[in-house]
Amino acid sequence: MKIKGSTNIVGLIGHPVEHSFSPPMHNAAFDKLNMDYAYVAFDVDSNNLKSAIDGAKSLNIKGFNVTIPHKIGIMQFLDEIDEVASLIGAVNTIDFKNLKGYNTDGIGAVRAIEEVTNIKNKNVVVAGAGGASRAISFYLARYGADTITLLNRNVDRAMNLAEDILDSGLITEIKSDSISEINSYLSDADILVDTTPRGMHPHTDDEPIARAENMQEDLVVFDAVYNPNETVLIKEAIKAGAKPVYGIKMLLYQGAESFKIWTGRKAPIDVMEKALGETLNLE
Ligand SMILES: NC(=O)c1ccc[n+]([C@@H]2O[C@H](COP(=O)([O-])OP(=O)(O)OC[C@H]3O[C@@H](n4cnc5c(N)ncnc54)[C@H](OP(=O)(O)O)[C@@H]3O)[C@@H](O)[C@H]2O)c1
Numbered sequence: 254m255k256i257k258g259s260t261n262i263v264g265l266i267g268h269p270v271e272h273s274f275s276p277p278m279h280n281a282a283f284d285k286l287n288m289d290y291a292y293v294a295f296d297v298d299s300n301n302l303k304s305a306i307d308g309a310k311s312l313n314i315k316g317f318n319v320t321i322p323h324k325i326g327i328m329q330f331l332d333e334i335d336e337v338a339s340l341i342g343a344v345n346t347i348d349f350k351n352l353k354g355y356n357t358d359g360i361g362a363v364r365a366i367e368e369v370t371n372i373k374n375k376n377v378v379v380a381g382a383g384g385a386s387r388a389i390s391f392y393l394a395r396y397g398a399d400t401i402t403l404l405n406r407n408v409d410r411a412m413n414l415a416e417d418i419l420d421s422g423l424i425t426e427i428k429s430d431s432i433s434e435i436n437s438y439l440s441d442a443d444i445l446v447d448t449t450p451r452g453m454h455p456h457t458d459d460e461p462i463a464r465a466e467n468m469q470e471d472l473v474v475f476d477a478v479y480n481p482n483e484t485v486l487i488k489e490a491i492k493a494g495a496k497p498v499y500g501i502k503m504l505l506y507q508g509a510e511s512f513k514i515w516t517g518r519k520a521p522i523d524v525m526e527k528a529l530g531e532t533l534n535l536e
Contacts, residue, residue, distance in 0.1 A: 254284055254291060261290045262312070263515050266305055266327075267320030270294040274479075274532045275318055278508050281528035285521045290315070299326060306330045310349060316515035317347040318508075319354075324384060328354060337395065340421050341388050346511040355514055358385060359392030361507030362475065366444060369496050370473045373397035378438050380404050380462045381448035382411040382429075385477050389446060390414060394423035402442075404432040436467045444473045452476070452484040461485040465493035476500050482533055501529055 265275050271294070279292035297305045302323060309317065319327050324343040328334060331344065332352040337359070338344050344354030362385075363372060377398045379390055382405040393401055401424060405411035411429035418427055430438070432449075439445065445468070451459040463486065468474065474490035479500030483491075490497045509520035 254280055256291055257289065259289055261288075261315045262293065263290060263316040263318075264293040264295055264314065265318040265320060266295045266297045266302075267318075267323055268296055268298060270296050270320065273320070274504060274529055275508060277528045277532050278505070278525045279512060281524050282512060282521050285524040286518065288516065288518075290516070297323065299323065302326055303330050306347075306352075310352070313349075315349055316511070317349075318511055319345050319347060321384075324356075337391060340417070341391050342417075343384055343388065345388075345507065346514055348514050355511075356388055357507040357510035357514070358503070359388035359390075359395075360510050361503040361505070362389040362446070362477065363392045363396050364506040364509075365498050365502035366446075366473060366475050367396070368502065369498055370444065372444070374399045375443040376400045376402075376441055377444040377446060378402045378404065378435070378442040379446045379448060380432055380435065381477075382407070382414045383448065386446075386448040387414055387417075389448060389477070390418055391421065391423065393446070394418050394421065394427075398424060398444075400424075400426045400428070402428040402430065402438050404430055404435055404438070406432055432462065435463055439463060439467045439472070440469070442472060444475065447474075447476045447478070447486050450478060452481075452486060453478045454480045457481055457485065459485060461489050463489065465489045465495075468493035468495045470494040472496070473498060475503075477503060479504055480533060501526075501533065505529055 283290040331354045335355045338356035346355040403411040415427045415429040472495040475498035487497045512520040
């Protein structure tokens with residue numbers, strides 16, 4: 254990559270950002286398509302969000318990804334919020350053409366799952382009710398899931414999310430319960446989505462949310478955790494003969510959607526996936 258006087262800048266704002274996988278993924282895509290763009294990460298304190306947006310506008314930055322802890326706080330500084338991002342209540346992508354916020358996390362997950370099975374008319378169990386669960390669950394509803402069951406340690410949080418999704422009118426059947434009840438829901442489930450951080454590096458020996466003996470072979474098991482690639486839950490899914498969907502695919506497809514929003518071009522998925530694999534040492 255050659256940085257020139259004409260180079261367009263896109264990037265990531267969050268705190269911390271130094272371990273992000275997004276710069277190698279997007280820069281590999283720009284290289285492949287010979288695009289005069291560069292992607293950089295900016296560590297931004299929560300007190301400086303407004304000045305970061307004002308500064309980015311002044312500097313003619315083209316787009317941002319937004320990560321923890323700014324996905325909600327940034328929204329007040331944008332001119333427009335995409336409809337689904339507004340329902341989710343969080344933004345992970347900003348297009349500076351119109352200072353509009355989007356959320357590509359949920360679509361990243363559903364694209365990853367739809368590589369293995371259609372979501373339409375499926376019975377989906379979602380573990381966790383935090384930011385990732387919100388983004389993914391709204392998209393599961395949008396993609397026509399028949400029933401969503403939200404399971405969380407804090408059941409009130411799952412109930413609140415269930416109410417928000419019902420209010421959106423995207424789905425008519427949504428349940429909530431304690432995550433300790435998960436096994437009683439798995440026999441009827443087509444898809445299990447884990448949005449809890451269990452098994453995430455360095456806690457790779459955590460107890461998984463479900464064991465192989467409670468999974469049937471037809472179950473599709475998606476784990477949002479992508480480091481390590483093969484989490485404790487994915488190992489259990491493989492042991493059960495079920496169908497694993499890796500968290501890295503969500504990262505890949507959310508990035509591909511952001512790339513399209515900023516540049517108007519289709520993202521080179523293979524190149525981005527290879528760059529992610531190299532960053533995760535999967536080669
Ligand atoms: N692949 C991707 O592109 C991608 C994108 C975004 C996030 N993620 C991953 O998704 C995970 C969650 O992120 P988030 O932003 O949703 O976090 P969050 O907003 O903090 O929510 C975490 C959720 O997990 C639950 N939880 C936390 N520790 C748990 C445990 N030990 N056992 C059971 N449940 C537990 C929490 O339950 P309570 O409400 O009861 O506390 C909460 O529902 C992280 O591992 C993150 O890396 C991946």
